Amino acid sequence: MRTLKPAHSPFLPLCAVLTFMTSLPTSAAPPAPNKKITYNLNLLSGSDEYNNELLYALQAQQLPGTHQIEITLNGTPESSEEIEFVDHAGIVSPCLTPKNFKSWGVNLKTTELAFTPEGCWITDSNTEVQANYIYDTLTLQMLIPKGFMFSAFDKNMQNADPGINAIYTNYRFDASHNRRLGTSAGQGSTLSSNYFMSLNSGLNIGDWRLRNTSYLRSANGEWKSQSAYTYAYTNLPALASRLSLGQINTSSTVFEGHRLYGAELSTDTSLLPPQYKSYTPVLSGLAKTNARVTVAQQGQVIYETYVNAGVFELKGVDSVSSSNFVITVHEQDGSSQEFIVLNTRSSRVISAGHWRYGLAAGYLDSNDEPMMQLSLQYGVFNGLSAYAGTQYLQDYHAILFGQAVTLGPWGEAWMETTSSRSVSPRSTHSGQQARVGYNNNLDVLNTSINLTYEQRMSKDYRSLNQHTHSGYYTFESHRLKDRLQAQVFHRLPGRLGTFSVHQSVEHHWTGLGNKTTQHHTSSLSFGSSIGKLSYSMTYTHNLAQSAKRVKSTDESWLVSLSMPLFERTRLSASRLNDSSTLTLSHQSTDRTSNLYLSSTHYDDGSYRSTEAGADYFGRYGDVRAAIGQSTYGDSIRYGATGGMIVSHHGFVLADRVSESAMLVSVKDVENIAFTNSNTARTNGKGYAVINGLSPYNKNTVTVDTDKMPADVDFPSTKITAVPTRGAIIYKNINAISGAQVLFNLSTRDQRKIPYAAVAYIDDVRTQYMVDDGQTLYMDGLKKGDLNFTVRWGEGHDQQCEVKTNIPAREKDVDVQIMNASCI
Incomplete structure (x- = not known):
């Protein structure tokens, strides 16, 4: 809202409109309406004298020059552009260039448009392409037959911008200092410090991109650095592919990802139609105490943070491969719990007649063995795709065949089999694996389902990761036999809430004949709200059974409530088995900072903790800090994130x-x-x-x-x-940028400055018009001396100069009103 002081001008609306239409920077488009309106100029200026600017205004035409205008294409807003307007025999029309038409998605080879030597479109060269300029709204309306246009996707590909040469980096830093109390009489406390920093950096030169992700960790003074990957890639739009070179993670949707030093040429789905979208799973879990959480892929920690007791959800975790996420929760009492989150692969069903491929070759990062991997996907017909792949090392070979089918509104199902042969110095292992899966999003039922079942036919089947990472993924005497994983999410009608189920069952071969171990994890969650009160309930059950049928179970109930106390202040309470947590939080009005105070205690008094912290989110990143005290000791945490x-x-x-x-x-x-x-x-x-x-x-x-x-x-x-x-x-x-001023103009000899007289400042392209009350609105004025000229003709007696001083802007005054003498 603009505030006028000291009084409101009756001509401000007209003045503002005229100024807006004529003070825009100056370029071309279709001709303005050519119908001329006849006026008696004597009524406006008191003489027979007039100037070109006044004539253009009376004819409802844009002034010559470059102007910022809105473009609509076949009735749809397209863009806001600077267009040059040129004067041809008294008619001002926009100069539309081939570059303009290309940016709008026009196929110039099919339209046969003609252009002047200066590069302006000749409007009558193709009568099917029409342009209409609306002076009142500064809008250029383009009507172009669909047959002359590229598709929306091809249009974007034509106009894709590779950007500027630049270097960038993103960083995340977390640190904690802990004092752990002795667990027995006479045992002193111990001090420890942990630091973790991740750097995600890039270099852009032309069409090439160089990317690196590195980690730096320190535990009790021992520093370790690790480079997850360093590679360069370039986009190949003609092949809908991407070429990657260096330390890469293979991106095949058929096989699990692997790190290698080499090259990969593969289909890039961002260069395909938009129905091919990637998916990133939600990483969430449950902490019994204030805990440190790490996320790893292929045995490498890629993310580390700290969470409060209760359910947590990790955001901003970038996957470095297509491998599953291994999340470890390190509790304050020294215990830890580990669970796996599937890194869901993109859709296996592709359009009929289309191919996707991936070819990678290089040396495996784990053991420097040369390796080659090939994967192919093909749309056999609508709704059915087949895919295959092979992995080859000197002492390992695997081949995979699969097919996927869409079930209409009921989702997608797939099935695949893999055979492998692994040679070690002591033995040779050959075996097969079968996997089936089903996933859908039932919009009608507000339900999504993901099911995966994996069955290994014998103990001797080994995946490439098991072959190269023996001891991390599995032990020689302890291999996966089968695994069932299910995830169901359902949104109840209206605002009744959401319900989800997560289920995982695994059996592992052991060295005791055909006996197996069993690991079973179940989780059920429900969340809803009543007014401003939100609540949720989660039940988790874990079962482990050894080969000798010895069972161990662990189950937990979590109930959470959250409600506002005051504006931007919330009180949250949760109950986890026999422990309770109470949290008070406050968010600033501009949502840039958050303060919280949290307390947790067990019913039997075995554990208590209190923590206070603050987070600030700003234009340059965020910083966070917390201090806590618990039964096990004290801790100070702090961190920062930015780019x-x-x-x-x-x-x-x-x-x-x-x-x-x-x-x-x-x-x-x-x-x-x-x-x-x-x-x-x-x-x-x-x-x-x-x-x-x-x-x-x-x-x-x-x-x-x-x-x-x-x-x-x-x-x-x-x-x-x-x-x-x-x-x-x-x-x-x-x-x-600058002051907005409404000048009441006057002349020394009391001459009337005519309507539509033009004011301009030296070396400034912007021009302003005087209204019929000798009022002039100008903006973007800097504090200090200001000189400008007002002209309404070509003669010396048809112009005058204003010399004034622009004061500092008064508080709460947007538009200043000043008197000015034009001499």
Whole structure:
């Protein structure tokens, strides 16, 4: 809202409209309406003199020059662009270039459009393509037959931007300092410190991307560093593929992923139609005490954090391979629990007649053995796909065949068999494995189901991971026999809540003949809300049975309640078996910080803990800290997360940098927010990083006008981009920054300045119009001396100059009103 002071001008609405239409930066599009309206100019200016700007205004035409206008394509908003308008024999029309048509998805080979030597579209070269410019709304309406257009997907591929050359990194740092009390009389306390840092970095040069993920860990002074992968890749749109070189994780959807030093050429689903989407599982679990949680893949820790007692959910965990996630909860009492979360693979059913492939070759990271892997998928006909693959090492060979079928609205089922032969110095192992699965999303029933059953026909079957990681995945005398995993999620009608079931049953061969061990895990959860009160219940049951039929069980009940006490203050309570936890939390009004106080105790008094902490989420990342005391000792934790980009535009900090991102520049305008991000705001130089761009899709970034500074305005608040995979796009948003002033003009000889007289500042393209009350609105004015010229003709007596001083903006005053003498 604009506040006027000292009085409201009756001509401000007209003045504002005229200024908006004429003060936009200056470029071309279809012609404006050519019908001329006749006026008696004497009534407006008191003389027969007029100027070209006034004539354009009376004819409802855009002024020549480059202007920011809105584009609609066949009735749908397309973009906001700078278009050049040119004057041809008194008619001003936009100059539309081949580049404009290409960006709108027009196939120039089919339209046979003609262009002038200057590159402007000749409007009558194809009567089927029509353009209409609406002066009142600064909108160019394009009507182009569908036959002249690329498909939406091909249009995005045509306009895909590889981005700028840049370096970026994301970091996460966590540290804890612990004092553990002695467990017996006379035993002193022990001190320990743990540090964990992950760096996810990248370098973009042209179409090539270099990526690295590294970890640095320290436990009690012993530091260890580890590089998960370092590789380069480039997109190959013509093949719908990606070429990767270096220390990579194979991306096959047929086999489990493996780390190797080498090369991989495989189908990139981001270069295929949008129905092929990747899936990332939710990593959640249950902690009995305030615990440290680690996530590993292929025996390598890829994520570490700290959680409070109760159910936890980990966000922002990036998978480094297609292997399953192994989550370990390290409790304060020294015990630990481990469970596996399936890294669900993408759909096995593909379109009829289409291929997907993956070819990888190199040296395995685990033992430096040369290895080759090939996988193929083919859509036999609609709803049925077949796939096959092979893995070959000098002393290991596996071959896989499978098929998948869609069941219409009832989901997807698949079945596959694998045969392997593994040679070791002491023996040779050959065996087979069969796997079947089913998954669906029943929208009608608000239910999703995922089932997987795996059966190994003999003890001698070995997967590649078992062959190369003997001792981690399985022992010689203790191998997986079969595994059943089921996940069901159901949303009840209305707001009654959600229900989920997780089930896992495993049998393992032992060295005692055909006897097996059994591991059984079940989990049932229900959550709902009543008004502002939310609640949930979770039951977990674990059963382990040895080969001698000795059973051990562990079960737990968790009940949680959460309700608001005051505005942005919540009280949460949970009951886990014989322990209770109470948490009080408060979130700031702008949602950038959170404070909490938590207390846990066991009924028998064997364990108590209290923890207080704070989190701050800002434009440059987040920082967190907590201090706690428990029966086992004391602890202090702290950490930080953030990202940064370095390019020829300079060094820009961010809360993070996603795989495909946008570097936005609003030159020298600070604190501009965007609706696409809760935390992104421009820094002192006007830069901000917008994350989460979808590769090969049109992405729109919009300025949040509700959070815009009072002295800033934008000709257009939207920018669009189609990034390639891994691109960092640079986009500039034009901003008008400075004071907004409404001048009441007067002249020394009391001459009347005519309606539509033009005011302009030297070296500034923007022009402003005077209304019929000699009122002039100008924006983007800097504090200090200001000189500008007002002109309504070509003669010296048809112009005057204003010399004034712009004061500092008064608080709560958006538009200042000033008197100015035009001499």
